[in-house]
Amino acid sequence: MQKKVLALLREAEDNYISGEEIAARLGVSRTAVWKHIRALKAAGYEIESHARRGYMLLEAPDLLLPQELQPTLRTQVIGKNMVHYGEIPSSNNEAKKLALDGAPDGTVVVAEAQGAGKGRLSRGWYSPARKGIWFSVVLRPAFLPQDAPKCTLMAAVAVVRAMKDMGFPVGIKWPNDVLDNKGRKLVGILTELSAEMERINFVVIGTGINVNLWPEDFPDDIKDIATSLGMLRGGKVDRVELFARVLEALDDLYLSVEKKGFDDVLDEWRRYSVTLGQEVNVIGVKETFAGTATDIDADGALLIDTPEGRRRVLAGDVSIRPRRK
Amino acid sequence: MQKKVLALLREAEDNYISGEEIAARLGVSRTAVWKHIRALKAAGYEIESHARRGYMLLEAPDLLLPQELQPTLRTQVIGKNMVHYGEIPSSNNEAKKLALDGAPDGTVVVAEAQGAGKGRLSRGWYSPARKGIWFSVVLRPAFLPQDAPKCTLMAAVAVVRAMKDMGFPVGIKWPNDVLDNKGRKLVGILTELSAEMERINFVVIGTGINVNLWPEDFPDDIKDIATSLGMLRGGKVDRVELFARVLEALDDLYLSVEKKGFDDVLDEWRRYSVTLGQEVNVIGVKETFAGTATDIDADGALLIDTPEGRRRVLAGDVSIRPRRK
Numbered sequence: 178m179q180k181k182v183l184a185l186l187r188e189a190e191d192n193y194i195s196g197e198e199i200a201a202r203l204g205v206s207r208t209a210v211w212k213h214i215r216a217l218k219a220a221g222y223e224i225e226s227h228a229r230r231g232y233m234l235l236e237a238p239d240l241l242l243p244q245e246l247q248p249t250l251r252t253q254v255i256g257k258n259m260v261h262y263g264e265i266p267s268s269n270n271e272a273k274k275l276a277l278d279g280a281p282d283g284t285v286v287v288a289e290a291q292g293a294g295k296g297r298l299s300r301g302w303y304s305p306a307r308k309g310i311w312f313s314v315v316l317r318p319a320f321l322p323q324d325a326p327k328c329t330l331m332a333a334v335a336v337v338r339a340m341k342d343m344g345f346p347v348g349i350k351w352p353n354d355v356l357d358n359k360g361r362k363l364v365g366i367l368t369e370l371s372a373e374m375e376r377i378n379f380v381v382i383g384t385g386i387n388v389n390l391w392p393e394d395f396p397d398d399i400k401d402i403a404t405s406l407g408m409l410r411g412g413k414v415d416r417v418e419l420f421a422r423v424l425e426a427l428d429d430l431y432l433s434v435e436k437k438g439f440d441d442v443l444d445e446w447r448r449y450s451v452t453l454g455q456e457v458n459v460i461g462v463k464e465t466f467a468g469t470a471t472d473i474d475a476d477g478a479l480l481i482d483t484p485e486g487r488r489r490v491l492a493g494d495v496s497i498r499p500r501r502k
Numbered sequence: 503m504q505k506k507v508l509a510l511l512r513e514a515e516d517n518y519i520s521g522e523e524i525a526a527r528l529g530v531s532r533t534a535v536w537k538h539i540r541a542l543k544a545a546g547y548e549i550e551s552h553a554r555r556g557y558m559l560l561e562a563p564d565l566l567l568p569q570e571l572q573p574t575l576r577t578q579v580i581g582k583n584m585v586h587y588g589e590i591p592s593s594n595n596e597a598k599k600l601a602l603d604g605a606p607d608g609t610v611v612v613a614e615a616q617g618a619g620k621g622r623l624s625r626g627w628y629s630p631a632r633k634g635i636w637f638s639v640v641l642r643p644a645f646l647p648q649d650a651p652k653c654t655l656m657a658a659v660a661v662v663r664a665m666k667d668m669g670f671p672v673g674i675k676w677p678n679d680v681l682d683n684k685g686r687k688l689v690g691i692l693t694e695l696s697a698e699m700e701r702i703n704f705v706v707i708g709t710g711i712n713v714n715l716w717p718e719d720f721p722d723d724i725k726d727i728a729t730s731l732g733m734l735r736g737g738k739v740d741r742v743e744l745f746a747r748v749l750e751a752l753d754d755l756y757l758s759v760e761k762k763g764f765d766d767v768l769d770e771w772r773r774y775s776v777t778l779g780q781e782v783n784v785i786g787v788k789e790t791f792a793g794t795a796t797d798i799d800a801d802g803a804l805l806i807d808t809p810e811g812r813r814r815v816l817a818g819d820v821s822i823r824p825r826r827k
Contacts, residue, residue, distance in 0.1 A: 297698065321787070321817055323648065326699045352699075370697045373622065374651045374677070375787075375817030378694075462646070492646055492700030 178203065180244050182213040186224065186234040195231030239307060241287045245417050252428035254283035255314060264290040264306065269367055269383035272313035276371070276379040280315050283431075285424065287312040294385060295367055302365050303399065308390045310420050313383040314427065318435060322372035325380055326491075327439045327477045329353045329368040330446050331430050332382045336364050337449045339422035345409055348451035351470065351479045351495050356451060360497070361404040363387050386423070388414050443473060452495060457481065461493040470495070503528065505569050507538040511549065511559040520556030562742075564632060566612045570742050577753035579608035580639060589615040589631065594692055594708035597638035601696070601704040605640050608756075610749065612637040619710060620692055627690050628724065633715045635745050638708040639752065643760060647697035650705055651816075652764045652802045654678045654693040655771050656755050657707045661689050662774045664747035670734055673776035676795065676804045676820050681776060685822070686729040688712050711748070713739050768798060777820060782806065786818040795820070 185199050196214075200207045214232055218224055221238025237245060243259040250256055258281055265271050265288045272286040291311050294302035304311045316328065333353040340347045346358045355364035365385045371378040387405035395403055406414045433441055447453060452470045459466055459481060468483035479490040510524050521539075525532045539557055543549055546563025562570055568584040575581055583606055590596050590613045597611040616636050619627035629636045641653065658678040665672045671683045680689035690710045696703040712730035720728055731739045755767055772778060777795045784791055784806060793808035804815040 297700070322695065323651070323816060326647070329699050368699045369703075370647065370695065370699070372695045372697075374654050374693050374695070375622070491648060 178205065178209070179213045179216055180248075182210065183217060183222070183234075183244055184248070186217075186232060189233065191233070193225075193227055193230035193233045198231070239416065240289060241310065241312075241416060241420055246421055246424075250421055251425050252283075253432060255428040255431065256283060256285045256424045257281075258284040260284070260286050262286070262288040264288060264292055266293040267291055267295050267383075268311055268313040269295055269369060269381050272315050272381045272383070273369065273371070273379075276315045276381060282315070282317040283428075284315040285312055286315075287420070291385075295383065296365050296385075297367055302367075302385045303396060304385055305390070305394060307416075308394060309388045309405070310384070310386040310416055310423070312420070313381050316380040316382065316431065318377055318380065318431075320377070320434070320438075321375060322370065322377050323476075324439065325368070325370045325372065325377060326352075327434075327442065328380050328382055329366055330473075330477050331434060331439070331442045332366050332368065332384055332427065333364070334442055334445045334449060335427035335430055336366075336384060336386065336423055338426040338445070339419060340406070341449075342422060343414075343419065345406060347449075349446060349449045350497065351450065351452040351473070351490075352477065357404055357409055359404075360451075362399075362402055363404060363406065384423075386419070388416050388419065439475075439477075443475070443477065446473065452479070452497065456498040456500070458496045458498060459488075459490055459493055460496075461490060467498070503530065503534070504538045504541055505573075507535065508542060508547070508559075508569055509573070511542075511557060514558065516558070518550075518552055518555035518558045523556070564741065565614060566635065566637075566741060566745055571746055571749075575746055576750050577608075578757060580753040580756065581608060581610045581749045582606075583609040585609070585611050587611070587613040589613060589617055591618040592616055592620050592708075593636055593638040594620055594694060594706050597640050597706045597708070598694065598696070598704075601640045601706060607640070607642040608753075609640040610637055611640075612745070616710075620708065621690050621710075622692055627692075627710045628721060629710060630715070630719060632741075633719060634713045634730075635709070635711040635741055635748070637745070638706050641705040641707065641756065643702055643705065643756075645702070645759070645763075646700060647695065647702050648801075649764065650693070650695045650697065650702060651677075652759075652767065653705050653707055654691055655798075655802050656759060656764070656767045657691050657693065657709055657752065658689070659767055659770045659774060660752035660755055661691075661709060661711065661748055663751040663770070664744060665731070666774075667747055668739075668744065670731060672774075674771060674774045675822065676775065676777040676798070676815075677802065682729055682734055684729075685776075687724075687727055688729060688731065709748075711744070713741050713744065764800075764802075768800070768802065771798065771802075777804065777822065781823040781825070783821045783823060784813075784815055784818055785821075786815060792823070 181203055196207050196210045199210045221240050223236040225233045225235055242261055268286045268288050288311050290306035291304035294304035296302040333349045336355055337347050347355055350356050353366040367383040369381045389407040390405040430442055455470050457470045468481040471482050472480045481488045506528055521532050521535045524535045546565050548561040550558045550560055567586055593611045593613050613636050615631035616629035619629035621627040654677055658674045661680055662672055672680055675681050678691040692708040694706045714732040715730040780795050782795045793806040796807050797805045806813045
């Protein structure tokens with residue numbers, strides 16, 4: 178009902194709509210209307226109240242609320258079910274809990290802030306309130322667990338496609354770091370899997386996008402290696418618009434993968450890659466080596482040509498070596 | 503303390519030991535000794551009490567209690583932490599909960615009965631009280647998630663090694679069905695994985711072993727395709743002995759895998775296999791086909807030679823076609 182009240186306020190655009198009219202059109206009491214208006218205000222909507230004329234929506238809050246996103250979201254699976262939090266410790270942990278309780282394919286968990294955001298390999302992810310998009314998606318794909326690592330490439334492709342559509346110069350460093358054209362990190366992705374040996378129970382893809390962080394917002398240890406879209410643009414970026422574009426790109430890619438497999442995702446990944454063709458250092462699970470990154474294979478592994486032959490990297494940190502002048 | 507009282511009773515073998523002596527040696531009151539004796543009796547131990555002579559252990563209960571197993575268990579990791587239940591819905595689900603709460607590498611969850619035992623692909627597993635060994639092991643290996651499917655081969659190898667050591671004629675049908683020499687099923691294994699893309703959080707290996715089920719114990723739908731070790735032997739089999747041997751074999755294999763990888767496990771699997779060299783029908787995820795099972799590869803996938811070439815099977819049901827006379 179709150180969504181319906183909001184829809185009528187939006188429909189009225191820059192005009193007042195009376196409480197009486199809202200009550201009549203929705204078939205509820207005027208007291209009920211008043212309560213919903215109060216709840217919308219509490220959620221951050223700026224609503225002008227006038228004793229005779231009624232209500233007018235002045236400004237939607239800068240929050241990633243389902244009622245802001247869902248009405249115009251063009252997706253078939255991703256975000257049809259969406260849960261919003263002011264602050265939670267970790268959207269991935271929350272999504273895993275919901276998945277264990279049966280949350281459907283495409284469920285999105287989004288938080289304005291994370292108290293203990295998780296990055297890869299037990300690293301943290303700095304997630305201050307309303308400065309970024311900190312969210313996790315629950316997927317229940319039909320493909321085999323062996324294909325799950327490619328979800329993380331798919332997520333990076335979705336984010337980059339959305340950002341490029343909005344004009345940002347970004348690329349992907351293998352496997353899923355989204356960087357600006359100076360190599361500074363904009364996005365972190367942490368994919369987790371729950372599976373039997375031949376069936377996926379669920380995949381949770383957690384994504385953190387630095388949107389409106391300014392230089393003074395970054396902790397000292399990451400301020401030289403991280404940046405934000407707002408800093409790239411030199412001004413505030415609309416989080417709701419970006420979030421919707423990312424979810425739509427992810428929906429498109431996910432439906433394609435379920436139908437045709439990962440080939441198209443891998444091709445799009447190659448187009449966005451800043452790693453391929455570069456001299457790289459690989460810090461692997463057991464050893465460190467250098468070579469030329471030539472391609473990714475059908476499993477999403479990075480192929481590196483070294484003096485001792487071609488090597489295949491499934492896990493580890495890859496750094497791009499600066500070109501000699 | 504209860505374990506220490508039990509140890510003294512065992513030490514006395516077929517002689518009485520007085521409550522006074524137990525109290526003195528353990529530094530507790532005679533009332534405390536009496537309470538521990540009462541608890542042991544409640545757990546199923548048959549203990550003779552004599553007013554003047556004291557206590558004598560007549561028979562240990564036919565239960566898979568940690569205090570029965572652990573004192574003689576020769577393992578380094580598996581079963582150092584062990585949790586025993588009379589009945590739980592599913593040992594795998596319980597093990598996953600404990601793993602999420604931080605249960606250490608090698609934790610064993612064992613139940614005398616499962617109310618809703620789980621098999622592969624949402625099938626059930628019939629787990630009547632004290633008739634089998636229904637248990638799950640939590641592993642936290644250092645290898646990559648891509649290697650996790652081989653855990654299910656490792657578990658089958660551990661079970662078969664233990665059974666062969668006890669003289670049973672058993673073999674493995676790919677990937678992890680343990681069968682008698684007439685092709686009847688003795689064991690079910692369900693392996694579940696929780697992982698990030700490049701790190702395993704935990705693996706839970708659930709194993710159900712039909713030990714002392716008799717023909718009348720089996721439900722109609724499985725009585726022609728399943729059997730038990732007791733039926734093979736024509737008499738009761740010691741569950742504690744078998745369980746200890748399985749855990750010891752698993753410990754040995756797991757330590758070897760962590761040190762040297764899966765090659766030795768795959769070789770032992772090949773020796774126990776009843777699938778390799780056979781004509782098989784494969785009911786795969788998307789299609790059905792027939793061919794000759796020739797080998798498993800380094801990923802544990804089954805390799806099938808068909809008229810159209812070699813095929814690689816990662817998931818699905820494989821049935822062995824009877825040889826023509």
